[in-house]
Amino acid sequence: MCLSRLKLPILPIFSLILMLAACQSPPSPSHLHFGLASAPVSLDPRFATDATSVRINRLLYRALVDFDEQLHPVPDLATWQQLSSTHYRFHLGQAGRQFHNGSQLTATDVKATYDFILDVNQASPHRGSLTVIKEIKVIDPDTIDFLLHSPDTLFPGRLVVGILPATLIQNQHPFNKQPVGSGQFEFIQWPQSSQLTVKRRADGQLVEFLEVKDPVVRALKLVHGELELLQNDLSPELVNWLATHPHLKVTQAPGTTFTYLGFNLQDPLTGQRLIRQAIAYAINREEIIHYILNQTAHVANSFLFPPTHWAGYEDKNHYPYDPQQARVLLAQAGFTPAKPLQLTYKTSSQPLRIRIATVIQQQLAAVGIDMVLQSYDWGTFYGDIKAGRFQLYTLSWVGIKMPDIFHYAFHSDAIPPAGANRGRLQNTQIDALIVQAEQAQSLAEQGQLYRELQRRLFEELPYVPLWYEDHVLVTHSQVTGYTLAADGNYDGLNTVKFTP
Secondary structure (H helix, E strand, O other), X not given: OOHHHOOHHHOXXXXXXXXXXXXXXXXXXXXXXXXXXOOOOOOOOOOOOOHHHHHHHHHHOOOOEEEOOOOOEEEOOEEEEEEEOOEEEEEEOOOOOEOOOOOEOOHHHHHHHHHHHHOHHHOOOOHHHHOOEEEEEEEEOOEEEXXXXXXXXXXXXXXXXXXXXXXXXXXXXXOOOOOOOOOOEEEEEEEEOOEEEEEEOOOOOEEEEEEOOOHHHHHHHHHHOOOOEEEOOOOHHXXXXXXXXXXXXXXXXXXXXXXXXXXXXXXXXXXXXXHHHHHHHHOOHHHHHHHOOOOOEEEOOOOOOOOOOOOOOOOOOOOOOOHHHHHHHHHHOOOEOOEOEEEEEEEEOOHHHHXXXXXXXXXXXXXXXXXXXXXXXXXXXXXXHHHOOOOEEEEEEOOOOOOOHHHHHHOHHHOOOOOOOOOOOOOHHHHHHHHHHHHOOOHHHHHHHHHHHHHHHHHHOOEEEEEEEEEEEEEEOOEEOOOOOOOOOOHHHHOOEEOO
16 A cells, blocks of 8 residues: 555554655655655646745746846846836846747847736736836847836846746747746656656756655655655754654745734724734733744744845844733723633644644633634635634734735725735724835835834734744755745755765
8 A cells, every 4th residue: 555545643653764765766866855744736836826936937947037136127138227217228148148949138038027917818827016117128139128117226136037938938939838038947758747857957966856745755755765855844843753763854945925913903802902912912912932833933022024125124122922911901992800801813724723723722722812713724715814704813824025914914995805905904003104105216225114114013012923933944864955044945955966
């Protein structure tokens, strides 16, 4: 019997490893095998939105612009000049300008890529962030102009879509399954959704991405040698177990995935600021990080972005763990041990999220809050959150780089389905600060306004910031040179070395 048909929880680890050996022999050592929790959906950067697709597309395609460690926009394929408040000129450099089919990347390819995205009939999910573009003009093969409908200081940071060959776009080439980019890796084959092979152009190193949905099976395949590299999507217990194997190495690095506790501000109870503040004081985040997350996260004392972001802000004085202060605020709101506050908390059915919710439930009970947990499959849970059918919930923001996310998450005109203001925050002062920041004429002025906005959000408290999740890498000893990125991308494959 092969492992995929076994019920894992009832079998001891060593039995599973033996059965893995019986099911199949180790793969060819010339490939570096990268285990994924989910396969990519599309290798066309004009349509890719899931994290796995976006991370793999970064390897296959080059974009005009990338981001530095503080998430300032920096040149990738091109440098730029701002000729006026609504006119940007981009100059293509020399690096990364040969597509994998041998043709040269020019300004015509840039225009064709973005014209396609802006075409409403093509239904690209990236169109919404680029509608500020009024016109795209090719000046010469190395130069392209973007004319805007209105000033946008953040505009260069929006041009992060991988560039495709114009001739193949015109011929309706199936990039989603047969990508042709100019990145450091080129496509080899994708015979089935769970198995994708790419090749590093510099030295021919083959990397095979293999989807293994079950984290226990994924960890066992790493131990057995069917995989050489895993990144994230492992429970703390599995990471601890993998660390006991002498031929494996566990590496951890800070990440930017922001996890938070959200409130429904239209609810009669969670709409009260005193109650939200009491809950913030009652949660011992350090305890959860230590005992549940196994130190694979860092306390968040900021909104959405870590303080290292150019618009980042940190305030360690807001809402430290203080159960006595929580009780005082609850009493001011009219709740006592004889008349406890009763709330409901929604979370996904993922086991780790349920464990976290259970600990939060216990911590709130200690200050006099009776909280009922409700866990659902992801689709039901997320549908309820978007529809406003909740009092409290937890979610994470993954891979955000641009501070205009504050409009999408907190402006009163961004209530779903128009945006992600899931808590239904409606505050004229916060709306005004968001608009002021968006209209600022420089990044320095924007940074100052976004920091003021975050100070105001700490007072209003639509979220309780919980933590920034770390990235965890587990590799065989033959794998070296892979560096974890703060946003969890797979760029470490550009420099990784594998010695079978």
